[in-house]
Amino acid sequence: MKAESGPPIVIGIIVLATIAAGIWSVGGPATGKQEKRDKARMSDVRNLSGHVICLAYANDKVLPDALPSEQDTIADCAPAPRMADPFTQAPYVYEKISDTAYRICAGFEHPELIAYPKQMDVDAGCMNYQYKR
Amino acid sequence: MKSSDQLASFVYDALNAGRSRDDISAALEQAGWSTPEIRDALGNWAEGEFSPPVPRPRPFVSAREAFLYGLMFVALAMTAWHLSTLLMHLIDQWIPDLDEKYSYYSKRDMRFSIASLIVFFPLFAMLNVRANRSIKANAGRRRSDVRKWFGYITLFLAAIALLGDLIYVIYALLNGDLTARFIAKAAVVAGVAGLIFFYFRADMTEDANES
Numbered sequence: 001m002k003a004e005s006g007p008p009i010v011i012g013i014i015v016l017a018t019i020a021a022g023i024w025s026v027g028g029p030a031t032g033k034q035e036k037r038d039k040a041r042m043s044d045v046r047n048l049s050g051h052v053i054c055l056a057y058a059n060d061k062v063l064p065d066a067l068p069s070e071q072d073t074i075a076d077c078a079p080a081p082r083m084a085d086p087f088t089q090a091p092y093v094y095e096k097i098s099d100t101a102y103r104i105c106a107g108f109e110h111p112e113l114i115a116y117p118k119q120m121d122v123d124a125g126c127m128n129y130q131y132k133r
Numbered sequence: 134m135k136s137s138d139q140l141a142s143f144v145y146d147a148l149n150a151g152r153s154r155d156d157i158s159a160a161l162e163q164a165g166w167s168t169p170e171i172r173d174a175l176g177n178w179a180e181g182e183f184s185p186p187v188p189r190p191r192p193f194v195s196a197r198e199a200f201l202y203g204l205m206f207v208a209l210a211m212t213a214w215h216l217s218t219l220l221m222h223l224i225d226q227w228i229p230d231l232d233e234k235y236s237y238y239s240k241r242d243m244r245f246s247i248a249s250l251i252v253f254f255p256l257f258a259m260l261n262v263r264a265n266r267s268i269k270a271n272a273g274r275r276r277s278d279v280r281k282w283f284g285y286i287t288l289f290l291a292a293i294a295l296l297g298d299l300i301y302v303i304y305a306l307l308n309g310d311l312t313a314r315f316i317a318k319a320a321v322v323a324g325v326a327g328l329i330f331f332y333f334r335a336d337m338t339e340d341a342n343e344s
Binding site for chain 1: 212216219220222223226240243244246247250251254258261262328
């Protein structure tokens with residue numbers, strides 16, 4: 001068989017090169033762990049956003065200037081969601097931008113990979129939200 | 134009794150009775166059998182004076198072969214599929230498109246493809262080397278029906294992939310979607326399917342020449 005060794009070697013090189021490029025691109029297990037942590041942070045940020053809406057609703061539909069601490073939160077919105085990063089203990093940051101906009105920031109390790117690119121401020125690691133009264 | 138069985142037993146009886154091959158062919162031709170059928174029927178018995186007629190080795194289907202070639206076929210299909218998927222994700226990254234954003238979902242896909250390639254490509258390579266070695270050692274293996282069928286199914290699927298790819302390129306061209314990213318992806322499909330197609334065609338053509 002003349003075609004015996006040529007193509008298989010070529011295919012082998014292509015497959016190995018592709019696997020290498022793939023691993024180089026997605027990163028190893030450590031990157032996977034970072035993504036898992038980011039996912040948990042993103043889930044916390046979304047819960048916090050819901051909490052902010054709840055607080056605003058209880059406050060005559062006006063966005064709060066700052067979040068009350070977990071103990072001081074008003075009864076309608078209790079229990080308050082997690083307010084700090086479970087991995088670094090750094091508190092999440094809530095900022096009121098205007099009467100209809102706010103943002104919540106967290107220490108994302110790969111903010112560029114978060115699945116909400118339109119709301120995500122990649123440089124600051126903040127999710128921008130609109131509040132419609 | 135199937136007509137092919139009738140033909141086989143007639144040829145056996147006639148050879149056993151000492152009739153010449155030319156006589157037998159003439160009689161069969163007169164009865165309406167086609168030339169390839171006659172050639173096949175006579176080809177089943179070795180030429181020579183030995184009586185009773187000596188059968189030639191025939192294609193055989195063995196469970197072991199079905200297992201090996203089936204596994205090899207699946208390994209090749211998985212390798213081709215995941216190689217294409219992984220390359221397409223890499224292209225998405227290397228050729229950015231403003232419409233679509235790269236996210237961690239595609240990372241998960243890529244990891245799955247990498248894992249599949251790590252498992253299936255060495256398996257395919259190993260089985261392919263093994264199959265080639267056993268064909269070399271035993272020419273009868275070449276006549277294996279299992280091998281032929283898997284070879285032609287592979288050829289068929291590769292041909293379908295190539296044709297589908299071509300249709301899609303023409304469609305994208307007419308639709309104005311022929312971006313650099315699209316061309317690169319179409320080239321990946323053509324490359325993977327083309328490589329498989331030409332490799333197996335060379336393999337199958339050698340079989341056809343030999344028999």
